[in-house]
Amino acid sequence: MFHQTKLKTFVLLAILVGLIIYTMNGSYFGRELVVEVAILAILAISVDMVSGYGGMVSLCHGAIFGLGAYAYAAVNVLMGGPPALAVVAAIVAAFTFGFAVGAVTSRTRGIFFIMATLAFGQMIYVMIFDSKSLGGDDGMWGLTRLDLSAIGVNLESGVQFAIFSVLCIGLTYVVAALILRSAFGRTFSGIHENEDRMRALGTPVWKFKALAFGLSGSLAGIAGALAAQHTMFVSPELVIWTFSGEVLIVVILGGLGTLVGPVLGAVVMVFLKHEISNITTYWHMIIGILLIITVMAGGRGIYGGLEQYLARRAAKAAPASGAKTDA
Amino acid sequence: MLKVANLCKSFGSLVVTDDVSLHLEKGERRVVLGPNGAGKTTLFNLLAGEIAPSSGDVFIDGKSITSLPVEARAHIGLSRSYQKNNLFEGLTIGENLSLAAAVAMGLSGSLLRDTHNDPELRKVVTDVAAQVGLKDMLEMQVANVSYGNRRQLEVGLALANGPKVLLMDEPTSGVGPSMISAFHGLLKTLPRELTVLIIEHDMDLAFDVADSITVLNYGKVVFEGTPDETRASSLVSEIYLGDWDDDA
Numbered sequence: 001m002f003h004q005t006k007l008k009t010f011v012l013l014a015i016l017v018g019l020i021i022y023t024m025n026g027s028y029f030g031r032e033l034v035v036e037v038a039i040l041a042i043l044a045i046s047v048d049m050v051s052g053y054g055g056m057v058s059l060c061h062g063a064i065f066g067l068g069a070y071a072y073a074a075v076n077v078l079m080g081g082p083p084a085l086a087v088v089a090a091i092v093a094a095f096t097f098g099f100a101v102g103a104v105t106s107r108t109r110g111i112f113f114i115m116a117t118l119a120f121g122q123m124i125y126v127m128i129f130d131s132k133s134l135g136g137d138d139g140m141w142g143l144t145r146l147d148l149s150a151i152g153v154n155l156e157s158g159v160q161f162a163i164f165s166v167l168c169i170g171l172t173y174v175v176a177a178l179i180l181r182s183a184f185g186r187t188f189s190g191i192h193e194n195e196d197r198m199r200a201l202g203t204p205v206w207k208f209k210a211l212a213f214g215l216s217g218s219l220a221g222i223a224g225a226l227a228a229q230h231t232m233f234v235s236p237e238l239v240i241w242t243f244s245g246e247v248l249i250v251v252i253l254g255g256l257g258t259l260v261g262p263v264l265g266a267v268v269m270v271f272l273k274h275e276i277s278n279i280t281t282y283w284h285m286i287i288g289i290l291l292i293i294t295v296m297a298g299g300r301g302i303y304g305g306l307e308q309y310l311a312r313r314a315a316k317a318a319p320a321s322g323a324k325t326d327a
Numbered sequence: 328m329l330k331v332a333n334l335c336k337s338f339g340s341l342v343v344t345d346d347v348s349l350h351l352e353k354g355e356r357r358v359v360l361g362p363n364g365a366g367k368t369t370l371f372n373l374l375a376g377e378i379a380p381s382s383g384d385v386f387i388d389g390k391s392i393t394s395l396p397v398e399a400r401a402h403i404g405l406s407r408s409y410q411k412n413n414l415f416e417g418l419t420i421g422e423n424l425s426l427a428a429a430v431a432m433g434l435s436g437s438l439l440r441d442t443h444n445d446p447e448l449r450k451v452v453t454d455v456a457a458q459v460g461l462k463d464m465l466e467m468q469v470a471n472v473s474y475g476n477r478r479q480l481e482v483g484l485a486l487a488n489g490p491k492v493l494l495m496d497e498p499t500s501g502v503g504p505s506m507i508s509a510f511h512g513l514l515k516t517l518p519r520e521l522t523v524l525i526i527e528h529d530m531d532l533a534f535d536v537a538d539s540i541t542v543l544n545y546g547k548v549v550f551e552g553t554p555d556e557t558r559a560s561s562l563v564s565e566i567y568l569g570d571w572d573d574d575a
């Protein structure tokens with residue numbers, strides 16, 4: 001069950017502030033990395049919301065992300081709509097698809113659920129790849145970014161866009177945290193703990209799973225809208241299923257079921273990948289080894305490790321306290 | 328309040344519920360007795376909707392609920408506890424009770440209310456916790472508490488779920504005498520209009536709390552009567568006491 005602890009708030013703020021400082025002092029390439037972190041972090045938050053807190057391990061969030069990006073492009077380019085409307089379209093499309101996946105799969109569990117999400121994701125990929133109107137394998141070009149000049153922000157500027165992306169991480173986190181700590185979110189966690197008892201207590205389980213998956217999907221849609229605006233073009237590569245796997249790795253690396261851990265995981269993943277690929281082309285292997293170490297070390301990821309370390313230190317300082325780890 | 332008409336259930340060729348009919352008045356306290364394997368738990372599973380009957384009907388307040396799914400039955404006030412603990416192991420006792428109370432109060436789907444800090448809901452949770460003797464343990468993780476405490480929570484979940492008809496499946500199984508007498512006390516404090524059906528092995532408790540007793544054997548209702556009639560029945564002592572050693 002979700003609790004916003006002081007440590008979570010501290011780690012989140014430290015990451016956001018750190019990224020903003022890095023953006024302001026960094027190069028063009030540094031800013032690209034920051035946007036990459038933001039997109040990955042938002043997706044990781046959305047995946048953790050359902051996978052970490054609801055046990056719905058998803059291999060279709062990459063596709064929902066891509067669907068969001070394509071919905072943005074479709075409204076923005078094909079229909080000539082303003083970016084704000086395109087963002088709404090991305091969120092609505094992602095929510096709708098997520099809700100449908102959640103509803104249809106609500107009775108499946110474990111590996112069958114994972115495989116079902118993969119199949120739904122592939123469906124989106126095939127539809128996009130085969131669709132002439134969506135540009136087929138060429139994708140779509142000429143997207144425009146949100147116009148925030150009313151509040152003095154110019155997203156055409158690389159620095160401002162990167163900072164905007166970082167703020168989107170914060171926004172997504174707050175939305176996910178509010179959902180998870182609501183009665184709805186707690187019941188959703190209860191379903192994860194003991195689905196049969198939750199149903200016996202009077203919960204229509206499928207509705208909760210569907211809505212949670214839809215809401216999580218809409219956060220993935222935000223990441224999609226951000227990615228579409230960043231590169232200003234979309235292509236089927238956005239929808240490739242391996243990206244879903246990469247996001248899941250980020251979530252597990254950072255700490256499944258900790259919400260802030262996945263943000264930390266995104267930072268580590270992007271910067272490590274960048275640093276290591278400067279030295280060797282085997283960065284996948286290094287990430288793999290890191291993942292194995294995290295899983296072997298108790299499976300609560302980098303954030304879980306940090307939490308445990310601090311709890312141990314606090315316990316040493318005050319031996320009588322019964323420290324409780326919050327999820 | 329609760330009416331069961333000609334309920335049957337077979338698993339393959341094994342008839343586990345054999346033409347069972349019951350009628351409980353509002354506020355009635357009914358104890359179900361019967362040896363192990365008599366089909367008592369199966370009867371509860373049928374009443375709660377966790378399994379479907381081969382034939383027969385279940386009514387609450389005169390309306391058939393036979394085709395309603397589990398969650399819909401809980402909504403109209405049919406609440407149960409389990410013979411085998413069926414809890415939210417990874418959560419605290421308080422969180423467990425909140426989940427049950429939130430459903431009963433119609434809050435469980437709210438995206439705006441944080442039930443963890445909702446005063447109205449906290450009150451229900453602390454009241455139920457006090458009722459089942461877990462008042463000072465709300466912050467404890469279920470995985471870290473004793474078996475006895477889990478039995479208490481098992482009943483607590485059913486109570487926090489806002490029952491009109493309460494089904495309790497061997498609530499005192501495996502606990503010591505002091506907890507049995509505490510449970511005894513709890514039963515006396517339940518609101519008089521609550522209809523209660525208990526599967527119970529403790530004869531003293533059964534005879535003391537029951538308005539009426541139903542005895543099941545091989546899936547059939549073989550006896551129904553007041554506690555005094557039950558005590559006097561030679562059929563019941565034959566079936567039940569003959570099996571006494573196995574059940575203790």
Ligand SMILES: Nc1ncnc2c1ncn2[C@@H]1O[C@H](COP(=O)(O)OP(=O)(O)O)[C@@H](O)[C@H]1O
Nearest residue numbers: 338341343361362363364365366367368369370
């Ligand atoms: N799902 C099932 N499949 C097959 N047989 C079952 C099932 N559930 C219960 N039974 C059988 O039904 C009989 C009655 O079981 P149960 O209702 O648990 O009895 P009681 O609660 O009175 O001890 C037992 O013989 C048990 O093995």
Ligand SMILES: [Mg+2]
Nearest residue numbers: 367368369410
């Ligand atoms: Mg039984």
